[in-house]
Amino acid sequence: MKAPRFRKEAAVFFFFFCLLAVCQTFPTPADRDTLMILEQFQFTGGNLLTTEKELQVNYILKKIKGKEIMEGMKTGKFAPAMHFFRAKELIEQSPVFNIIQMMPKGAGLHLHEYALLSVDWLVKNATYLPNCYICFTPVGGVRFHYFHRMQQRKMVNCSEWVLLEQYRRQIQNVTEFDNSLMRNLTLITENPEEAYQSQNIIWQRFSDAFAAASSLISYAPVFKTYFYEALKEFYHDNVQYIEIRALLLPVYELDGTLQNKTWSIMAYHEVARQFKDDHPDFMGTKVIFSVHRKSNNTEMKTAIYEAMELYNKFPETMAGFDMVGHEDAGHPLWYFRNELSIPAKLGVKLPYFFHAGETDWEGVHVDENILDALLLNTSRIGHGYSINKHLVAKQLSQKLDVALEVCPISNQVLMLVSNLQNHPAAALMAEGHPMVISADDPAVFGARGLSYDFYEAFMGIGGLKAELTTLRQLALNSINYSAMSAQMKVEAIKLWQKKWDQFLDAVVHMFNSDEL
Ligand SMILES: *[C@@H]1O[C@H](CO)[C@@H](O)[C@H](O)[C@H]1NC(C)=O
Ligand SMILES: *[C@@H]1O[C@H](CO)[C@@H](O)[C@H](O)[C@H]1NC(C)=O
Ligand SMILES: *[C@@H]1O[C@H](CO)[C@@H](O)[C@H](O)[C@H]1NC(C)=O
Ligand SMILES: *[C@@H]1O[C@H](CO)[C@@H](O)[C@H](O)[C@H]1NC(C)=O
Ligand SMILES: *[C@@H]1O[C@H](CO)[C@@H](O)[C@H](O)[C@H]1NC(C)=O
Ligand SMILES: *[C@@H]1O[C@H](CO)[C@@H](O)[C@H](O)[C@H]1NC(C)=O
Ligand SMILES: *[C@@H]1O[C@H](CO)[C@@H](O)[C@H](O)[C@H]1NC(C)=O
Ligand SMILES: *[C@@H]1O[C@H](CO)[C@@H](O)[C@H](O)[C@H]1NC(C)=O
Ligand SMILES: [Zn+2]
Numbered sequence: 001m002k003a004p005r006f007r008k009e010a011a012v013f014f015f016f017f018c019l020l021a022v023c024q025t026f027p028t029p030a031d032r033d034t035l036m037i038l039e040q041f042q043f044t045g046g047n048l049l050t051t052e053k054e055l056q057v058n059y060i061l062k063k064i065k066g067k068e069i070m071e072g073m074k075t076g077k078f079a080p081a082m083h084f085f086r087a088k089e090l091i092e093q094s095p096v097f098n099i100i101q102m103m104p105k106g107a108g109l110h111l112h113e114y115a116l117l118s119v120d121w122l123v124k125n126a127t128y129l130p131n132c133y134i135c136f137t138p139v140g141g142v143r144f145h146y147f148h149r150m151q152q153r154k155m156v157n158c159s160e161w162v163l164l165e166q167y168r169r170q171i172q173n174v175t176e177f178d179n180s181l182m183r184n185l186t187l188i189t190e191n192p193e194e195a196y197q198s199q200n201i202i203w204q205r206f207s208d209a210f211a212a213a214s215s216l217i218s219y220a221p222v223f224k225t226y227f228y229e230a231l232k233e234f235y236h237d238n239v240q241y242i243e244i245r246a247l248l249l250p251v252y253e254l255d256g257t258l259q260n261k262t263w264s265i266m267a268y269h270e271v272a273r274q275f276k277d278d279h280p281d282f283m284g285t286k287v288i289f290s291v292h293r294k295s296n297n298t299e300m301k302t303a304i305y306e307a308m309e310l311y312n313k314f315p316e317t318m319a320g321f322d323m324v325g326h327e328d329a330g331h332p333l334w335y336f337r338n339e340l341s342i343p344a345k346l347g348v349k350l351p352y353f354f355h356a357g358e359t360d361w362e363g364v365h366v367d368e369n370i371l372d373a374l375l376l377n378t379s380r381i382g383h384g385y386s387i388n389k390h391l392v393a394k395q396l397s398q399k400l401d402v403a404l405e406v407c408p409i410s411n412q413v414l415m416l417v418s419n420l421q422n423h424p425a426a427a428l429m430a431e432g433h434p435m436v437i438s439a440d441d442p443a444v445f446g447a448r449g450l451s452y453d454f455y456e457a458f459m460g461i462g463g464l465k466a467e468l469t470t471l472r473q474l475a476l477n478s479i480n481y482s483a484m485s486a487q488m489k490v491e492a493i494k495l496w497q498k499k500w501d502q503f504l505d506a507v508v509h510m511f512n513s514d515e516l
Contacts, residue, residue, distance in 0.1 A: 043465055044429045045473030053504045058468040060511045064095045069464055080420040080460020083192055084409045088446060091455055100458065101451045102506055103471060104238050104499035106478035106492075107283075108438050108450050110382055110405035112324070113246040114213040115441030116230035118448055119185040122213065123178050126222045131254060133161040141208045142184050144215045146222075151256050184212050187413060188446045199360075199415050203326040206414070209444050214249065220259065223251050224271050231275045231285065237449025238503075240496060241283035243483060244268075245290040245322055245353075245382075261289075265310060269317040281499070283492045286319035286483050288353050293323040293330030300339040308348050319483035320351035320379065327358045332365045333372040340376050351483065355382035360416055362389050371396075380405055380436075380481055385416055388424045394433070403434040403481040408456040409447055410440035420460035429462055429470070436478045472500070 040046045050058070072078025079087035079094070091097050126132070131146045135158035143158050152161050168174050187205060189195045196202035217226050234242055246268070248261040259267075265287060272285040289310060291303040307321040323330070333340065333354060343350040356378070357370035371393045373381055381387070384404035387394050397404065406425045417423050428435060437457045439450050447453065457474070458466050479492045 039430070040465065042430065042432050043470065044432050044435070044462070045467070045469035045471070046432065048469040048473055050469060053501075053508070054468055054472075057504050057507045060507060061096070061099060061468050064099075064511070065459070066464065068094060068096055069459065078421075078460075080408075080456050083418070084412055084445060084447070084452070084456075085188055085190070085192055088452070091452060094455070096459060097451065097455045099507060100454045100471070101237065103454075103503050104240060104475060104496050105437075105450050105454060106239070106475035106496055107241040107243065107436070107482045107484075108234060108239050109243045109380065109436050109478055109482055110407055110438035110440055111242055111244045112441050113244050114210050114217055115443040116242075116244065117226060117233050117443055119182050119213075119443050121229050122185060122216050122222075122226070123181045126216050126219075126226070127164055127178075127181065129222070130165070132164045132216075134164050134167065135159045135161050137208075139208070142181065142212055144212070146219045146252075146254055147256065148254065185209055186444050186446055192413070196415065199326075199328065202413075202415055203329065206444065207326075213443075218249060218251050220251050220253050220267075223264075224267055227268060227271045228275055231272065231282070234449050235275075235279055235282055237451050238499070239450050240281070240499070241285065241479070241482065241484070241492060243286045243288060243319055243353075245288045245324055247290055247292070247324070248287075261306060261310060262313075265314050265317055269314065272317075281495060283484070283488070283495065285317075287317055288319045288322050288483075290322040290324045293325045293327065293355075295323075295331075297336065297339060300336045301342070304339050304342050304350070308343055308346075308350050311350050312348075320353050322353045322355060322382065324355060327355060327366050327369065328361060328364070330366070333369045333376060334365075337372075337376070344377070352376060352378045353380050353382060353483075354378045356384060357381065357386035357390075357393075358383040358411075358414075358416070359386055362386065374400065374402060378402060379483070383407060383411070385411055385424060388427055398433055401434055403436050403477060404428065405438050406435050406457065406461075407438050407440035408453050408461060409442075409445050412456075413445050420456050421463065423461045425457070426461045426463070429457075429466070434477065434481065435474070436481055437474050438478075475500075 077090070079090045127144065129146065131148065133145050133147065133152070135143050135155055137143065137158050143155060145161065154160060168177065171177055186209060187202065196205065217223055246264070248264045250258040250260065251264055251267070252258050268285065268287055276282050276284055289307045291300065295303065304321070311318045311320065333356065354369070354373040354376070356373040359367055361367055367386060370381065370384060370387055370390055374393055374396045380403050381397060382405050384397070387397065387404065408420050408423055411417055411423065412420055425435060437450065437453050439447055439453045442448055454471070458471060462470055475496065479489055479496060482489070484492060
């Protein structure tokens, strides 16, 4: 539903005309109401029509939300203002969080393939499979590999391989050891400010966690089960569809055989199909093939050709192309302009979903990524964190309807912002800029599905102004801005609407409004 824009602008114009030129009097309550309504109207979801039931649920939601925010103001203990590692428990006690978990959230559009599923499964199940070996790096990290004893080859910068089954038999406290493995696979720590004193330091640990996780997930049997379990985790968090960024690194078999990218795409497709067979009210999954932004031009060119071929061969599963890795430390998009222009020059379709503007460093060359992403015809912008500093890019993304994928917890943990009330998306929400909420790497941050990020967006970024229609708009946006086909979107909206109605009933049933 699009807002009748001209009327809104006319109203604003009339109001200021009145205020400045003609009616120079004291402001009346009616003037004030007009301004407040205008602001609310522009806010994400502010112009959506509501049903009777939605009004009822909104009433409930506003009450418990207001109570929680007021409590936070009074005590100074407010989850979005705290580091997520400390806020997590508090969030889990929140009735607002409980409602958000129940809510059908639509699609998760910004996620990475090695950080989808809570690490418990990797440690408690994957590392307990037969033939799992571990080695220890000099900086206190770990890597894994599954193979037959005879085929072991020592890894560079890692100790000799040790069979985990044997290792666990030798050590005194297996629980403690397993906990240490979980710490290796996440960034979670008691005192993050002390442990991670700069973005470079945390990105190093972040990459190490990815390397450890990928060494497990790249084993063919783990690869498939991991993805199935990940879909289950999102499904149970009431997410109907996900798009994942994937490097499509070689997956290995026990005998050392390496599988190619085609195999990985087909595996994602098969697992998703299996999952959908088991859970018909799930919409599916798509893959955004991604390469590291530290690649050189030759590698990028190869990747683009591979991406075009995969997109052509697997239109159902492939969504497009992106680049990943620490943005400040990688090449800017413009560095690859020749390679990234190949599809357009050849007249071949390859949608882009560029990460851009995941930086605090205004004016450095990677800071231009956000504008270049739009120049290069990106379909969405991953993060777009710095967009408020780029007026032209902001106007363009609004005009071209290019949504930002806002990942609050990721931005906080990776040290772009500490208090999520100050997240730049607060300003973007106030003007209804196209956006979706996602989780980036929930497993590495200790989150699960999308609910934690939705909570931060709803409570911290949106503040008291965000209402039920904000949540509804964000969920609808996630379907609308996904790479699903037009027909699939119609189906997805239908499915979502059914779940939404059930959700509304459940909330009404759960909260007796007389008690509030
Ligand atoms: C979906 O996006 C289109 C433009 O891409 C927009 O016109 C429409 O209003 C959107 N629908 C919803 C429900 O947000
Ligand atoms: C993981 O391991 C636990 C304990 O052995 C088991 O109960 C559970 O079913 C396993 N989960 C999966 C998905 O294999
Ligand atoms: C091994 O470690 C050294 C020293 O830290 C580093 O220079 C080198 O790049 C590493 N090699 C690999 C393959 O990671
Ligand atoms: C093993 O470690 C866990 C976690 O650190 C701890 O709770 C438990 O008491 C330890 N068990 C023994 C027998 O030391
Ligand atoms: C990773 O695991 C190893 C082996 O248990 C441990 O020595 C190390 O402290 C762990 N790393 C982190 C960050 O906890
Ligand atoms: C990828 O591997 C499959 C077998 O899994 C093979 O049929 C196919 O030709 C390979 N593709 C490429 C591009 O090498
Ligand atoms: C790009 O990187 C590859 C290694 O991945 C290397 O073989 C090649 O020489 C590099 N090309 C240029 C132009 O630097
Ligand atoms: C821009 O991207 C859209 C969506 O992928 C595509 O339909 C269009 O052809 C692209 N335009 C150019 C010039 O590449
Ligand atoms: Zn990302």
